[in-house]
């Protein structure tokens with residue numbers, strides 16, 4: 001908190017990251033109040049994925065996560081800082097659903113969709129190229145292949161940038177080009193990064209599935 005005060009005195013824009021889990025979900029309103037007092041420019045809200053020391057029982061359920069995301073979309077309407085989510089891209093689906101009801105609502109964060117392998121990559125200390133730091137699926141190695149070639153041509157990256165090729169409901173969801181589901185959570189829970197995000201309660205229109213499979 002002391003260092004944050006120094007940054008404020010120097011007029012350095014501040015982003016604060018918060019990882020949401022079962023242990024702190026009830027504290028979020030108070031954390032949001034603190035963000036307001038600290039005059040940050042962005043609050044980056046990470047939703048836990050069960051990798052490393054994180055356990056699956058530490059995650060929110062799908063409906064709990066959905067409730068927090070609705071709260072964040074509403075909160076964005078009344079705070080001066082930007083809100084961004086990581087590993088919960090359903091935020092952008094909810095925001096779009098609400099914008100369709102109220103076209104005057106504020107859309108402060110990115111319009112350009114970014115997810116693992118789509119506008120983002122991670123290079124390990126040994127040169128392996130992953131779609132993100134949370135998704136340890138190697139698409140190649142920069143010691144042997146130019147990075148641009150890996151990003152543009154590897155099957156891993158091409159698959160991640162084709163939401164209509166995802167399995168299950170994420171493949172035909174009408175919001176899959178702005179949401180795409182958490183590819184990392186799909187991978188850590190199901191073992192397949194192209195599977196549907198198991199922590200999304202949204203049920204897409206089944207007719208959309210028929211249209212997608214018939215190429216319409």
Ligand code: SF4
Pocket residue numbers: 089090093169170171173174175176179180181182196197200201202204
């Ligand atoms: S079904 Fe998949 S693409 Fe659609 S909102 Fe849920 S996670 Fe996103």
